[in-house]
Amino acid sequence: MIMQSQLLHHALTEAAAQRGASDAVVFAGKTLSWLELDFLSNRIAGAFRRRGIATGDRVVFFSSKHPLTIAGLYGAMRAGCICVPLDTGSPASRLRQIVEDCSPSFICYSEDLQSVELKRVLEETSMPAQTIQHLLRETDGFSMPSETPLKASGLAYLLYTSGSTGQPKGVMLSHQNVHAFATWAAREFDLCSNDRVAGVSPLHFDLSTFDLFASALAGATLVLAAAHSLAFPVRLAEWLEQQRITVLYTVPSVLAGLVERGNLAGRKLDCLRLILFAGEPCSPRVLARLLELLPHTEFANLYGPTETNVCTFERIDRNTWDPLGPFSIGRACEGTEVVLIDQDDRLISWPGQIGELVAYGPIVSQGYWHDEERTRLRYQPPAGVPLRGRCFRTGDFAELNISGAFVFHGRRDHMIKIRGHRVELGEIEVALCTHPSVAEAAVIVAEERLIAFVCSSTPGLAPQLLLEHCFQRVLRHMVPAEVRILQEMPHGSTGKIDRGTLERMARG
């Protein structure tokens, strides 16, 4: 498994050379071998070249999880392009923002996706857009010119996450970044060619880099879940059994669905040797049930924002895990250094003191696309830490416990997690404020629901109207559960919106 190249598509070439005819991707009863996947990705790379798409160009993927999309991602990388997978549930305004931000040379979309919103964006741009099937018809796959030399420090992905200013931020991941994570994960969890890895995470979500590349490095089979399977826990459980899935990496909300509605007790899941979860803390109640229902499965909690992929992890020890204990995110992954700093950028080395988590190492991404200011702010090394190399200030707070593991304390800003997805409350507030009747807006979380408070002097302004306004601007999981209209917004002495008062109002 040890390879010289850190280019992600070389992992595919290598798997094709080593494993040839064995299963690379399984979807809806059909199988692609490593050789086939390699051949298809070559053809797609050839089609990109013929179209004059060059190294460093962005290619947007607005696609369902399909073997051809996987071939498309590899093809784009092979042609030296940067892949920009998008959330297929995005409203047109968000798609427009991202397309304007990354100015792609090409948009790949899936035939089966009937997105009205995408159609709207494609109608207004002159950007070339095609399905992968169409690209495949443009070349024969044998005409690929000699490979352009690419550097491992070159970008492989732009992954867009919620931005507090209302503009999604594009996190730049190099080949080396993703390769470092995938290599670590494949080694740490002993992935091998017998493994059948579940592909359940959407491609715009960094969890999918495990599914694709840790599998490729280990020669494991990637089994793609059907489009709606995550919504139907009973079907997901059935699929895990039928497909003899051995490794599942997902967000805790999917695990909660399986426990609550998946009828896991009636399933034979002996093959499922490993469940990894990340994105947000897993409720101890859900984890306790899983440990009970799946007595032979190993569990591990992975931690890290998109900017670092995974930087710490904790294997759940069945014998010592305490559901009432603090939420531990474990220790730094091998090859990564994680430290805590105080507000003056000094290193915290003693247990018990809370500080910000800062990650160092090859997993640290290259910054935000076309946003040098924010990149400087978040990737600037703290003066008081005697470590070298790239680092990222996560904005997450933690303390060290006496055994040297990090205990998670959440955030000090307005970023929250919904179903493992990052949500900047500011992004929703900005969206609300673009409505002409809104003077001021604040969004808070109460009992896991988003509640928007809006100050407006327009008489009879209907909350439903503002909800619709949000639906057209932000992703569905960011739309508040409720909008309350206030004559006046409560402010603190500094002039800032008094969120404490709003939280009390929401409860009361």
Place this chain on the structure above:
Amino acid sequence: MNAIEQKIIEHLQARIWSDRQRDELNSQTRLLDSGILDSMELTTLVSYLESQFAFDVPDDEIVPENFQTPESIANLVARLSGASLDKS
């Protein structure tokens, strides 16, 4: 269109952001393929059905076949309320 279908369509209409999609919504609209129902919306819909029609949707009934169109959801509701009436 029956009253149950009408209620389901109204619930969905209130949660659709695309005006085109909202206007075109009818009892035969493919809710899963069009992305109108994702995992989050499905959870919202199931709790709406449970509170509106006063029954529990059994786990085994939360499958794609029952949620393809407003009509198939209405059929599910009719079946489940029939079942809960029988029990009482």
